[in-house]
Amino acid sequence: MATPLNVAVIGTGMGRYHMKEFVETPNVKLVAVCDLNRAEAEHFAREYGAERVVTDYRELWQIPGLDAVSIAIPNYLHAPVTIEALEHGLHVLCEKPMATSLEEAQRMVQAAEKAGKRLMIGMSQRFRPQSLAFRGMVERGELGEIYYARSSWIRRRGMPVIHFAPGGSMGRGSWFVSRERAGAGALFDIGVHMFDLTWWLMGNPKPVAVSANSFRNLCNAEFERRGIVCDVDELTSALVRFENGVTAFFDVSWVAHQKDEMNVRIFGTQAGFEVYPPTIYREPHWGELHTDTVEIKLVEEGLNPRRHFVECIRDPEKPMIASGQECLNVMAVLDAVRRSAEAGHEVAVNL
Ligand SMILES: NC(=O)c1ccc[n+]([C@@H]2O[C@H](COP(=O)([O-])OP(=O)(O)OC[C@H]3O[C@@H](n4cnc5c(N)ncnc54)[C@H](O)[C@@H]3O)[C@@H](O)[C@H]2O)c1
Structure with missing residues (x-):
């Protein structure tokens, strides 16, 4: 069995569906949940078996062995959080719309290229x-x-x-x-x-x-x-x-x-x-x-954005x-x- 892929989800609104699909994907471990609303983050961490709960997404960058993050927070945070995550060597699945401007979206793609990590948008x-x-x-x-x-x-x-x-x-x-x-x-x-x-x-x-x-x-x-x-x-x-x-x-x-x-x-x-x-x-x-x-x-059947994202991380040549x-x-x-x-x-x- 391959080493599990460690993921964290930021945002507990739409993000709760990300958590569900991640834990249903074979050999994926949800290690952390992040939301400004700690009580809600704790609730979903318990439901989906994540050990860590944080309210500041920057704390995620310190988690050893984290491979990827999924970002489901307000649109204006998509570009800055995606770019920071990529700079910390993580693969990113970011919710739609990709960003609030074309210029931000271009910077996200450049950051992914520079980091050599995969960037997917949640076009569900x-x-x-x-x-x-x-x-x-x-x-x-x-x-x-x-x-x-x-x-x-x-x-x-x-x-x-x-x-x-x-x-x-x-x-x-x-x-x-x-x-x-x-x-x-x-x-x-x-x-x-x-x-x-x-x-x-x-x-x-x-x-x-x-x-x-x-x-x-x-x-x-x-x-x-x-x-x-x-x-x-x-x-x-x-x-x-x-x-x-x-x-x-x-x-x-x-x-x-x-x-x-x-x-x-x-x-x-x-x-x-x-x-x-x-x-x-x-x-x-x-x-x-x-x-x-x-x-x-x-x-x-069974293909969903989270599973596809995981498959694309495991196989860097897989068309995304x-x-x-x-x-x-x-x-x-x-x-x-x-x-x-x-x-x-x-x-x-x-x-
Ligand atoms: N693909 C889809 O079909 C689909 C469906 C719904 C929402 N979305 C997208 O998901 C994103 C979130 O939408 P939503 O409906 O869940 O919004 P929401 O307002 O219901 O929830 C947003 C969550 O983000 C948290 N949050 C805000 N700022 C934060 C920060 N700095 N750090 C951590 N957490 C923070 C809030 O506390 C809240 O729990 C949006 O970009 C939206 O477009 C996509």
Whole structure:
């Protein structure tokens, strides 16, 4: 049996799911849990068998034999904590969005290269069985040329702080609605998932320009009543142009007078699909329309971001799903969406 991989998790909101997946991965030891909220860190350390509890993440760097950290704390801490961890020789799994700016994300990738350690971003939507199955179809060329995509994640009532229970498992901090601490609102919280999944299922085309708009209309009075400053988007829509005219449109909302909706649709010359419910549309012969509900064979059952991260550490040659380097493209598009919405016109993607 190989030596166990020693990991620590920073953050007990979303981080609690990281802990669960780590301890369920063979030969991985959760050695420490870190959170400013000591009581919660102690609770999860007990639940998942970690010996150490710390409230200052810098104490983790002193733990002998620690191999990796998983970072699930507010967005503005992603870049500084990732860079420090890499400088201390640790592999890093960092939650989405990668950072609050493209420049920070670039520094994270440089730090990983310099340290020779693996950096992965928690793009969890890619790990759903249907996402993995559809990505396989795209890689095998079964869609022909992919020329268009559209995706949506509309929440009727899903504003962090307001609609998420304070005692719940995530979405609790008021940092979510601060541009400085979150980077953006719905765009950086769920837009990052929708754009990333769409882009990855399109086969990673090179983005060149974005035209976008953002809105904040429905919760202003409620935030004022609670004395919380909200200066981020609650809804963003964006048209992204890629090389060779390939195009994608996505829109996301935390709150809207609309029904809840989540989908990604990919349009190819030979076939198209939608992710929810997993369906493939084709016309093998002119006029012969086939609509196939996809039986998602769980070939990759059990694959999750934490297990994949561990496998990539154990095998440094293993291609990583959602590496820091790859996710720079996503950050570049989010950065362009934010700039376009602020400027009121189309902008180039800085890559
Ligand atoms: N991949 C996904 O699907 C997914 C889902 C939810 C959240 N996330 C991401 O995970 C991150 C955390 O989100 P959340 O919903 O858990 O937020 P949250 O506000 O509910 O919890 C954040 C936790 O971080 C702790 N914290 C804050 N500053 C800290 C510090 N300096 N040191 C140690 N702990 C600190 C807080 O005490 C809190 O327990 C965000 O970046 C979010 O985007 C990803």
